[in-house]
Amino acid sequence: MTESATDRLTIDHIRAAADRIRGAVVHTPTMHSITLSEITGAQIWLKFENQQFTAAYKERGALNALLLLPQHKRQQGVIAASAGNHSQGLSYHGRRLGVPVTIVMPRTTPTVKVMQTEAVGGNVVLHGETYDDAYAHALKLEQERGLTFVHPFDDPDVAAGQGSVALEMFADAPDLDCIVTPIGGGGLMSGMATAARALKPDMEVIGVQAELYPSMYARVKGRNMDCGGDSLAEGISVKAPGEFTSRIIAERVDDILLVNEAALEKAVSLLLQIEKTVVEGAGAAGLAAVLANPERFTGKKIGLVLCGGNIDTRLLANVLLRDLAREGRLARLRVTLQDRPGALYKVMGVFDDHNVNIIEIYHQRVFTSLPAKGLITDIECEARDRTQLDSLIAALRAAGYTVNQVELN
Known part of the structure; x- marks a missing residue:
């Protein structure tokens, strides 16, 4: 008789994986966020998986898979395709265990993830523009070099390791009645949902995907949806979800929500400002979903996994500045x-009257539809809040100036 997907991932598998990897991964804290709870109207508990050595939960599943390999396969080495976090976890624990690790990454992978993977012992091969390109090349190298492929998500042993996140979270925050978990290929969600169904059968289990990559959402709901674009949450930007994980999620997850890029940016910014913790876009997806759907989550006791913190510093700076712009600051x-x-001097006087700081000024005299004596001036400024900015704009218009705010997409 063929073993079903649900038979291959049970609470016993997850408990065994947790025992197997104990001491080699960090038991990360699960902490209640008073401020985020006030903002969302829910009780928010955060699982800080960005505090793992490789700054992501992925090393749990990677280590479990490595430890289950026979010795001769360890000696030959393993290979994986990854956008970054799985590669770091596999490389780090591979080096610890003396297992050679080759990682195939898309050329579009953030530089920080490439450098960190190499720093912890991985041999990185850059190939293709997408994860799917890298995946196909990794399978080719697997055959050519006699390596063992360790899938980043579509593997029961990997998913079992990821499920250890839930065991720790439920032990540290036993009153949770809902979890909201990011989904890319589905490994983390499969493990979390399996633990939840076994230990807390009445718990609401919600997955989250980026709107640009609704692959698991479409698979589970039987829809045909396009996947593509440059998402902040590259860690969950997967065009083809796992076959194994899809079956687990279809049976054990209550619903999947989609979040847009603005919501992801807002969540990353809030976590840094309020919790003083750095998360990547995928790591902020759970909070983004709660913020975007307040009526759905009000009053619930929610567990969120901050699943990764590997974000490029320049990208993080852009996210923070864009969030300030959306807030009117x-x-x-x-x-x-x-x-x-004297024309510019008079305008600057209005800014001074409203105590709004001018950061930079740009003049445009030539490439404009105005008459030759006209001048367009872009003024970048910093206000206390949206109310102060709106008051400034109203005063400028009252003084006879034509003023338009350059909006973000």
């Missing part, structure tokens, strides 16, 4: 002036 105002002495 940072703005670019486009003001039409006459090109005459």
